[in-house]
Ligand SMILES: Nc1ncnc2c1ncn2[C@@H]1O[C@H](COP(=O)(O)OP(=O)(O)O)[C@@H](O)[C@H]1O
């Protein structure tokens with residue numbers, strides 16, 4: 001009966017002991033993945049930015065963080081679309097600094113959401129949301145031979161058909177996830193705003209990107225935006241002029257959203273510091289979890305050894321007469337002591353086995369109960385919508401609870417249980433060995 | 445029978461209870477030769493248990509010496525005393541003191557724990573001893589399933605486990621009914637006469653005490669100077685009915701079949 005109590009107590013504390021490190025290990029693993037993902041995201045972005053040192057982006061709509069580099073990938077629909085007359089192309093082209101032409105190329109494009117809409121369910125860190133968005137975005141690009149050959153204004157990952165080429169008219173390049181929407185493949189004809197287009201090629205894209213590329217003149221015509229554009233990619237002759245030219249454009253066209261290399265770099269740095277913050281939040285959250293866990297383990301260990309101690313003391317007291325008999329028939333102090341120690345170790349072993357059994361079934365539950373959730377964002381702060389995290393590849397909030405019990409951990413737990421049994425019975429066993437035989441025999 | 449196994453010199457034992465001191469033993473001088481069977485007779489409270497506990501190294505005298513097999517055990521440090529208890533002394537208690545959760549044979553094996561004997565040796569020895577006390581068939585019984593007399597037999601077998609120099613028995617028949625009392629004392633007699641076991645037995649029962657070779661008397665912690673010859677000392681026993689020779693272990697005369705009293 002009392003032994004059962006000890007076994008249960010030991011069992012639970014061993015269960016706690018193996019659940020917590022397992023949980024912590026799982027946490028650390030997800031932390032590792034998180035950190036790796038963030039680092040690689042930053043690196044990729046850095047590389048992309050570095051490639052465009054001479055690029056100044058001008059847009060009639062605000063940039064959406066990362067979306068800067070994914071034209072047409074509007075995340076939430078309903079952005080108020082405004083346009084500007086294409087005469088601006090020549091005006092910007094003629095900007096000079098100290099009498100020297102510094103603008104190398106100005107590439108206009110027209111981006112316009114389709115008039116048809118779709119509903120879409122997307123997964124956010126805060127649950128599933130149904131959004132209402134345009135079915136696709138039309139992107140009209142300048143199909144000049146010099147521009148196509150010098151700049152990658154068109155998608156490069158063509159999976160079927162061919163890319164658009166110089167002077168193409170009434171041809172489109174569509175993102176792969178639109179084939180279903182248009183029910184069309186390469187060579188098929190689709191209708192956009194009442195005009196017929198032939199699908200020349202299909203490019204591989206992320207699930208968010210639903211875009212149709214066409215000649216800018218086609219786009220202006222079918223959208224009724226003759227002479228209007230929404231975006232300008234301004235390339236300067238040398239990256240040293242980038243900031244200066246951007247400032248000139250900003251001053252001359254306050255209605256444009258202008259981002260230079262410098263701006264993008266700042267954006268990235270901002271994002272990077274946010275990621276760093278996120279990581280350090282997660283780290284401190286884990287550290288906190290660990291210290292809580294350590295406390296829980298210490299308490300469990302202390303409580304268990306105390307229980308073993310008291311039960312064994314009681315047992316020694318109760319068996320005083322027996323100890324007297326054993327001594328009277330020639331047991332040495334050491335014999336008596338090892339008898340009780342053996343008992344403690346045995347109880348420990350049984351308790352440990354019970355603990356491993358309990359632990360292996362409830363470890364995930366117990367560890368998530370005992371270890372605070374990792375808080376990526378610290379406090380109540382949440383990522384702001386304007387800065388979109390590439391959420392698809394970050395290990396998110398609920399992904400760490402895969403707790404596994406390694407054989408090493410099980411062995412360790414059994415060892416700990418035996419040790420607890422031994423430690424808890426050390427003093428009682430010593431007391432038992434010191435009992436005088438004559439006193440013990442008189443004990444009833 | 446000249447070799448002295450046990451000898452005491454001026455044993456004193458004083459119990460201090462609160463402010464009062466009780467002199468349980470005073471100036472006890474005792475000599476037990478090898479192969480002897482001494483019974484010490486005395487009324488309740490005369491100091492018999494005190495004396496036997498001291499002889500059995502369970503308790504210490506206030507003063508005096510105990511020489512057991514030429515060793516003054518009063519000088520042996522407490523930590524080493526277990527060796528004397530284990531190898532030199534066999535102790536039989538009034539209340540048997542068997543471990544209830546061990547079988548008869550396990551109880552007998554118990555004193556051999558830690559002597560370095562192998563499992564087989566211990567088992568063999570324990571079987572021998574159970575056979576000697578007439579319980580060969582009962583080796584797997586727990587004490588509670590044995591009668592009082594049988595339990596005392598197991599206790600005697602246990603006391604003999606390590607071949608002690610002397611068997612000390614404190615009122616070994618005190619908890620037994622009239623019939624089993626004689627069985628036990630005859631068993632002790634058999635061990636003494638047939639196996640040469642040296643025995644010191646204390647009892648307040650005159651009839652039981654007289655079964656020894658020598659009967660000594662104790663009163664108020666002092667040994668009296670008178671000494672009686674016990675039944676076992678007599679060279680020959682004869683049947684009171686037919687006059688032919690009988691053994692002390694006989695309950696009925698093997699010749700005329702008459703029931704023999706004590
Ligand atoms: N532990 C003890 N403390 C105090 N007095 C004791 C103790 N044991 C025995 N005595 C006393 O010593 C005397 C002898 O007791 P004991 O040896 O038990 O006698 P017996 O066995 O002959 O009945 C008695 O007066 C008893 O009260």
Ligand SMILES: [Mg+2]
Nearest residue numbers: 492493494615
């Ligand atoms: Mg007594």
